[in-house]
Amino acid sequence: MSPSSKTGVFLPLFLALTMVVNGRFYVEKSSVTVLNSWEMGAKHDAAIADFGIPNHGGFMIGSVVYAGQDAYGCDSFNKTFKPKSSYPTILLIDRGVCNFALKIWNGQRSGAAAVLIADDIAEPLITMDSPEESKHKDPDFIEKINIPSALILRSFGDNLKKALKRGEEVILKIDWSESIPNPDERVEYELWANTNDECGVHCKEQMDFIKNFKGTAQILEKGGHTLFTPHYISWFCPKELLLSMQCKTQCINQGRYCAPDPEQDFEDGYSGRDVVYENLRQLCVHIVAKEKNSSWVWWDYVTDFNIRCSMKEKRYSTECAETVVESLGLSLEKMKKCIGDPDADEENQVLKAEQAFQLGQENRGVVTIFPTLIINNAQYRGKLERTAVLKGICSGFKARTEPSICLSADVETNECLEANGGCWQDKRSNVTACKDTFRGRVCECPVVDGIQYKGDGYTSCKPYGPARCSMNEGGCWSETRKNLTFSACSNSETSGCRCPLGFHGDGLKCEDIDECKEKSACQCADCKCKNNWGGYECKCSINSLYLKEQDTCIERGSGSRSTWLLITVGLTAIVGISLAAYILFYKYHLKSYMDSEIVSMMSQYIPLDSQKH
Structure with a gap:
């Protein structure tokens, strides 16, 4: 490592310590409850790890199994840990020897549903973060951790181990329901990031997350369900180093806003100044897009920038970045006004606000882990991955007000x-x-x-309601026999079941009424009743007809035929007489009319005797 690169490392460390002194740190916690032992108390705090997938908004119940006094989980356990009962395994591992993530990974491979790390010293809880670098044979093992984990106090861990040593089964409930506040129907969240894409595993995690979460974030933002704000970490240069090469190459606005050199080489490649300038541009993309009521365009810009203008691939330039800005329909004039003059000896209002946010707001503490997601003013803990983050954001909605995307297949519990x-x-x-x-x-x-x-x-x-009968007959009785169907459901009624005519029951079960047996039909002397499903049939003797309305039989023998014949002849005679009378009347009326007309015409030409001259 060259002397200049050593100095490059010194600068960010100095500034990070400055923030620690002035800021406040908070550890995001879940609660752990011992369900079957009053001796260990009810609830205990557990610091949620910054990797794996916590069950934000939910909980899990499991049985504790201790890995062993000298089994630190730094190597594969080569066995599966099983509890005494059918509960999932919560594996307890001691802290020490190797990094936290490796312990969790080996615990997951041994069949654990969750891992608790027992602290080895008496101290306040800390957040378990993933290592910057790992020499593990599987370099992607941290990304493959998909179980929750947490650090517990040494005293609580000791009590758990004592109970297990006595042969007791310890049932724990790990609860994440309050790890992220959920006060109302909108979630406000922030992503603290950096445009330097040469910082190893964390930079890759950030870029992959933005690319994969873009569609989900835009659905949430366009629907008004969330309010997203990007933030960028920056440092400042001490006054005594303002004229040094380190400050000149890593800072803008006369040392007020700085970022570490991507390659830690002040003489070659991109500089920290390039990083902080692009940080500012991406902040302005969000500001200008928000003025157009399209704040979600930030996700498009960052995704396109990482593809087209990557510093790691030596494609970055101001011209490249501005091309991406214009392709998204944003005004370059407004962008330049927002960015301001990076060489001016004055405060940049956008970056000044960023530094104030970075030092902590109320009870959320200083942003120290990069990248960091903050949901409803609480720092998100867990893998920065699309499904895990969506679950965290969804837990920030007031119960039963979640948008439909929170009920999608990739976050459901099955x-x-x-x-x-x-x-x-x-x-x-x-x-x-x-x-x-x-x-x-x-x-x-x-x-x-x-x-x-x-x-x-x-x-x-x-x-x-209406049309309910189309859905499984509204839950009412229905039966079909010989292509004849009866149902106790009626679309004219919004609820309830009623057996149809010819049946009796409660509507959930209906039975045929035997009208013949109950003597409610076919009561005439010569009637014979036959019961049918849903009805009945009455028959008379061979020489009789059944009239249902009168419930009677009418004979159809010879006497009856003579009677009908006489009636028919009589009616025919009446019709004939009426017709003849009408014809005679019409003939007389026509003759009278014609005679009067003839007389009237002749009187016009031949004077009548009655006329006087």
Whole structure:
């Protein structure tokens, strides 16, 4: 390492210590409750690791298994840890010898559902961070950790080990439900990042996250569900070093805002000045885009910048960055006004505000881990990965107000797959009240094809409202025999079941009424009753016809035929007489009319005797 690169390392370390003195640190915690022992108390704090996937918004219950006094988890355990009962395994490992992440990785490979690291000294809890570099044979092992883990106090760890040594089974509940505040229906979150893409595993993690989370972030932002703000870490140069090569190459605005040299070489490649200048540009992208009510454009810019203008691949330049700005429809004039003059001996208002935020806001503490996500003013802990972060953001919504993206398949808990989650289910129509969410399953009567089910969700759900009968007959009785179907559901009623005419029962079960047996039909002397499914049939003797309305039989023998014949002849005679009378009347009326017309015409030419001259 050259002398200049050693100086390059000194600068950020000095400034980081300055922030530590002036700032406040907070450790994000989950609670651990011993469920089967009053002796160890109810709740204990546990510091959530900054890797793996905590169950934000939920909890898990498991049985503790101790790895062993000298089993630090630095090498593979070569065995599977199983508890006495059917609970998932919570593996307890002692701190020491190797880094935290390696212990968790080996614990996961041994079948643990979660890992607790027992501190080896009496001190306040700290956040377990992943190492900057690792010589492990699998360089990506940290990214493969997908179980939750936490650090517990030495005293609590000692009590757990004593109970296990006595042969007791210790059942723990690890609860993350309050690790991220969830006060209302909107989540506010921030990402503290850096445009330097040559900082190793953390830079790669940041760039991969932005690329993979972009679509999800934009859906949340466009729907008004979240308010996102990017932030960038910066340092300042001590006054005694303002004229040094280190400050000139790593700072803008006369040493007020600095960033470490990407290659830690002040004479070659990109400088820290380039990094802090691009940090400022990306902040202004968000500011200018927000003025156009399209703040989500920041995600497009950063993703495109990492592809087209990467410093690591020696493609960065101001011209390249401005090309990306213009391609997204942002005004270069407004961008330049926001950025200001990086050589001016004055405060830059955008970066000045960033440094104030970095030193901590109220109870969230100083930003020290890079990159850092802050959700509802609490520092997110866990893997910076799309699904894990989405789960963290979703836990920041007030319960039952989460947007639909929080109920998607990649964050659901899949508890409904086992025994339907204990919820109501209609196996005939495959309708269930069980719904998987990132917080666990809920039992709520569903809406299926526009039909609302109502009930408690656990023991019953019934369709309600118009068209309910189209969904499994509204849960009512229905049966088909010989292509004849009867149902106790009526679309004219919004709820309830009623057996149809010809049946009796409670509507959930209906039985045919035997009208013949109950003597409610076919009561005439010569009637014979035959019961049918859903009705009945009455028959008379061979020479009789049955009239249902009168419930009587009418004979159809010879006498009857003579009677009908006489009636027919009589009616025919009446019709004939009426027709003849009408013809005679019409003929007389026509003759009278014609005679009067002739007389009238002749009187015009031949005077009548009655006329006087």
